[in-house]
Amino acid sequence: MKSLSFHRSPGVEMKIEICAAPFDPMQALATYQESLTGLRGRYGATAVFIGAMRDVNEGNSVQSMTLEHYPGMTEQQLQQIVTSAEQRWEVLEVLVMHRVGTLYPNDPIVLVAVWSAHRAAAFEVCRAIVEGLKSQAPFWKKETLSDGAQRWVEKNTAG
Amino acid sequence: MKSLSFHRSPGVEMKIEICAAPFDPMQALATYQESLTGLRGRYGATAVFIGAMRDVNEGNSVQSMTLEHYPGMTEQQLQQIVTSAEQRWEVLEVLVMHRVGTLYPNDPIVLVAVWSAHRAAAFEVCRAIVEGLKSQAPFWKKETLSDGAQRWVEKNTAG
Amino acid sequence: MAIHVNYFASLRDRLGRSEDTLPAGEGLTVATVWSRLWPDRPLPPMILTAVNQEYRNLNHPVEDGDEVAFFPPVTGG
Amino acid sequence: MAIHVNYFASLRDRLGRSEDTLPAGEGLTVATVWSRLWPDRPLPPMILTAVNQEYRNLNHPVEDGDEVAFFPPVTGG
Numbered sequence: 001m002k003s004l005s006f007h008r009s010p011g012v013e014m015k016i017e018i019c020a021a022p023f024d025p026m027q028a029l030a031t032y033q034e035s036l037t038g039l040r041g042r043y044g045a046t047a048v049f050i051g052a053m054r055d056v057n058e059g060n061s062v063q064s065m066t067l068e069h070y071p072g073m074t075e076q077q078l079q080q081i082v083t084s085a086e087q088r089w090e091v092l093e094v095l096v097m098h099r100v101g102t103l104y105p106n107d108p109i110v111l112v113a114v115w116s117a118h119r120a121a122a123f124e125v126c127r128a129i130v131e132g133l134k135s136q137a138p139f140w141k142k143e144t145l146s147d148g149a150q151r152w153v154e155k156n157t158a159g
Numbered sequence: 160m161k162s163l164s165f166h167r168s169p170g171v172e173m174k175i176e177i178c179a180a181p182f183d184p185m186q187a188l189a190t191y192q193e194s195l196t197g198l199r200g201r202y203g204a205t206a207v208f209i210g211a212m213r214d215v216n217e218g219n220s221v222q223s224m225t226l227e228h229y230p231g232m233t234e235q236q237l238q239q240i241v242t243s244a245e246q247r248w249e250v251l252e253v254l255v256m257h258r259v260g261t262l263y264p265n266d267p268i269v270l271v272a273v274w275s276a277h278r279a280a281a282f283e284v285c286r287a288i289v290e291g292l293k294s295q296a297p298f299w300k301k302e303t304l305s306d307g308a309q310r311w312v313e314k315n316t317a318g
Numbered sequence: 319m320a321i322h323v324n325y326f327a328s329l330r331d332r333l334g335r336s337e338d339t340l341p342a343g344e345g346l347t348v349a350t351v352w353s354r355l356w357p358d359r360p361l362p363p364m365i366l367t368a369v370n371q372e373y374r375n376l377n378h379p380v381e382d383g384d385e386v387a388f389f390p391p392v393t394g395g
Numbered sequence: 396m397a398i399h400v401n402y403f404a405s406l407r408d409r410l411g412r413s414e415d416t417l418p419a420g421e422g423l424t425v426a427t428v429w430s431r432l433w434p435d436r437p438l439p440p441m442i443l444t445a446v447n448q449e450y451r452n453l454n455h456p457v458e459d460g461d462e463v464a465f466f467p468p469v470t471g472g
Contacts, residue, residue, distance in 0.1 A: 024189075026185045026186075026188050026189035026192070027185075027189070029185050030183075030185035030186070033185070040214075040264070040265045041212070041213060041214030041215075041264035041265045042213065042214070042215075043211060043213070044210060044211055044212070044213040045208070045209070045210060045211075046207075046208070046209040046211070047206075047207070047208055048205075048206070048207035048208075048209070049204070049205070049206055049207075049278065049281070049282070050204070050205040050207070051203060051204060051278070051472050052202060052203055052204075052205070053200070053203070054200060054201065054202070054203040054276065055199075055200030055201070056200075056201075067471070068403065068404055069471070070401070070403055070445075070448070070464060070466065072448050073445060073448035073449075073464070076448050076449070077448075098471065098472075105199070105200035106199045106200045109471075109472065110471070110472050117213065118316055118318055119208065119210070119289060119318050120317075120318035122208070123208070123282075123286050123289075126282075127282050130278060130282075130472060133471060133472045134469075134470075134471060134472040135469070136450070136469065137469060137471050137472070138403065138445075138464075138466060138469050138471075139469055139470065139471025139472070140403060140404035140405070140466070140467065140469060140470050140471070141470045141471070142404070152404060152405040152408075152467070152470075153470040154467075154468070154470070155468055155470065156468075156469070156470050156471075156472065157277055158279075159277055159278050159279035210395050226394070227326065227327055228394070229324070229326055229368075229371070229387060229389065231371050232368060232371035232372075232387070235371050235372070236371075257394065257395075268394075268395065269394070269395050289395060292394060292395045293392075293393075293394060293395040294392070295373070295392065296392060296394050296395070297326065297368075297387075297389060297392050297394075298392055298393065298394025298395070299326060299327035299328070299389070299390065299392060299393050299394070300393045300394070301327070311327060311328040311331075311390070311393075312393040313390075313391070313393070314391055314393065315391075315392070315393050315394075315395065
């Protein structure tokens with residue numbers, strides 16, 4: 001499990017983690033939030049997004065999925081996406097976790113959590129990071145269908 | 160702890176809970192999601208908002224807060240807010256929990272979680288419920304400042 | 319029966335009580351429920367009003383058995 | 396040194412390999428790196444390109460020691 005922590009002015013922090021093994025997003029969230037002792041009483045809003053693997057895609061039943069990434073560039077892109085979102089809204093802390101490797105239906109793929117004083121910033125930054133991640137972070141999904149056939153996912157859904 | 164569950168066509172469900180005692184939002188989320196066995200593999204997106212008590216409001220240090228509500232109307236309004244948001248976007252499941260009683264800084268106030276196939280619906284419905292709740296659900300906050308003085312919060316921040 | 323009236327939060331504190339009961343009558347509205355109970359006190363600005371736990375405006379009719387509520391802007395979440 | 400080239404995902408599968416090494420040269424760009432390695436195969440449509448792990452377009456200069464990557468649209472999250 002590879003993890004990067006960045007501590008930057010003006011006091012905004014973030015943690016970005018690429019997980020080669022399954023992770024429990026609620027547990028990760030709880031553990032991470034407990035570590036934020038310096039922020040206790042300062043965040044009024046936490047916005048969270050969890051992406052999980054669906055068992056159907058484009059009308060086909062999916063048995064498993066392999067998530068490939070470009071090591072190094074992934075972390076760099078995620079850091080840029082987070083930094084860019086944080087420049088537009090005032091937030092206190094960001095956590096991004098993303099799976100790679102073999103996943104099965106219902107497995108968590110991604111967790112994005114944003115802590116801020118007020119709700120607008122938390123919502124906006126959380127969504128901006130998810131959209132940025134989906135369009136810029138070098139991850140690729142290959143699906144294994146229920147008949148054993150494999151195919152690359154060509155394009156993320158808009159949204 | 161008062162809890163309402165509504166099962167409605169077309170298969171969308173929701174749980175609304177008013178909590179008189181402190182609750183752990185991550186734990187509640189994990190427990191609730193585990194109960195959603197019928198949705199395993201169907202939700203690709205979970206959007207979550209957690210509101211927590213800040214230790215400062217309008218420049219004053221806040222020691223504690225009392226959350227009052229209008230029993231009956233609160234649940235009815237929350238149900239309407241959720242139903243109305245669900246009519247505009249396709250979601251699978253909604254969980255809303257809201258504290259009443261005496262709270263201290265860092266205590267969770269509200270949890271809104273939305274499960275859906277795709278991310279846009281989850282984000283939109285989660286935010287619409289939070290905004291609806293802040294403007295329509297009959298809850299009122301009274302703060303006790305650090306010098307012991309009490310004051311009613313007059314207005315929620317926009318956002 | 320009768321009309322049951324609730325006050326909440328800062329309004330209840332200002333009025334010094336949380337509820338009232340009013341005999342039902344012809345042509346009552348949310349506004350006249352207030353003015354019968356508080357003839358010397360105009361309804362404060364910004365007060366929200368509900369009948370049977372649904373938001374209703376001041377002209378909404380009020381009937382025997384109804385529950386009427388007056389309260390300040392909500393501040394939950 | 397040299398130029399190190401990476402291919403990912405469906406592009407790597409189609410090319411049958413994940414990396415290449417190319418000697419550095421004068422005036423190289425992302426586009427000419429591709430055409431030297433794959434003279435008989437035009438760059439497929441929709442392919443994204445990066446130099447030293449930053450997105451760069453086809454005209455971006457490539458120098459000795461650079462890491463160049465070619466890959467299909469990303470599908471994470």
